[in-house]
Amino acid sequence: MSDSKYGAREGSVEERSGHSFWGRIGYFFFWRLFYLAILIVFRFRVHGRENLPDGPFIMSGIHRSFIDTPLIGMTTSRRMRFMGKEAMWDNKLMGAFLTAMGGFPVERGTADRTALRAAEDVLALGEPLVMFPEGTRKEGPRLRREELLDGPAFVSARTGIPIVPVGIGGSARAMPLGSSIPRFIKCVAVIGEPIYPPNRGEGRVPRRVISDLTDTLFDELGDLYIEARVLAGDEPAPGD
Numbered sequence: 322m323s324d325s326k327y328g329a330r331e332g333s334v335e336e337r338s339g340h341s342f343w344g345r346i347g348y349f350f351f352w353r354l355f356y357l358a359i360l361i362v363f364r365f366r367v368h369g370r371e372n373l374p375d376g377p378f379i380m381s382g383i384h385r386s387f388i389d390t391p392l393i394g395m396t397t398s399r400r401m402r403f404m405g406k407e408a409m410w411d412n413k414l415m416g417a418f419l420t421a422m423g424g425f426p427v428e429r430g431t432a433d434r435t436a437l438r439a440a441e442d443v444l445a446l447g448e449p450l451v452m453f454p455e456g457t458r459k460e461g462p463r464l465r466r467e468e469l470l471d472g473p474a475f476v477s478a479r480t481g482i483p484i485v486p487v488g489i490g491g492s493a494r495a496m497p498l499g500s501s502i503p504r505f506i507k508c509v510a511v512i513g514e515p516i517y518p519p520n521r522g523e524g525r526v527p528r529r530v531i532s533d534l535t536d537t538l539f540d541e542l543g544d545l546y547i548e549a550r551v552l553a554g555d556e557p558a559p560g561d
């Protein structure tokens with residue numbers, strides 16, 4: 322199997338979760354349906370759409386609520402790709418829906434490198450990918466450097482594809498941890514400028530490069546999260 326432009330295995334993800342014609346039709350329909358619902362329920366607003374690159378990118382956002390995933394998916398009409406547990410595809414109808422909406426299966430319990438390779442494969446198809454650097458939902462009004470994982474930076478450094486940071490405000494109040502029913506709370510996404518990795522060299526990516534990329538992502542996300550929280554009414558504007 323030949324290598325693609327970005328060094329990933331051609332067809333590996335496409336064979337499992339490629340975007341078929343009917344998948345594109347389904348996404349076109351459901352994206353607009355969900356966007357309308359999110360617009361009404363959460364009065365959702367997006368700032369900084371002009372910062373989204375035309376090609377593939379890694380969208381890395383704050384993760385404080387279950388609804389962060391659909392909110393990020395609504396920041397652009399392009400199909401965003403998300404990792405999901407492979408077992409979720411056991412139901413054919415659910416699997417078809419998840420695939421149409423951008424999900425792709427990753428076997429639970431496999432090594433992290435397997436999931437990262439799948440992420441590289443998706444980017445090789447030219448599609449944007451969502452990776453939450455905190456790994457799972459966290460709590461608190463501020464980002465903590467020790468809680469950020471290097472996954473987005475590693476994939477970015479390996480592929481040469483930029484990371485796009487996004488702060489999300491309001492989601493923690495709209496649907497906090499442990500809640501199963503969303504509240505009618507304003508939510509705002511603020512998209513920052515792309516973070517480009519150093520030119521990719523041959524061989525192993527130096528640990529320092531990955532750490533520096535994560536540091537930059539931490540700084541950008543921290544500022545964007547505060548801005549998004551202010552716009553959503555989570556906290557007063559500086560100087561107020």
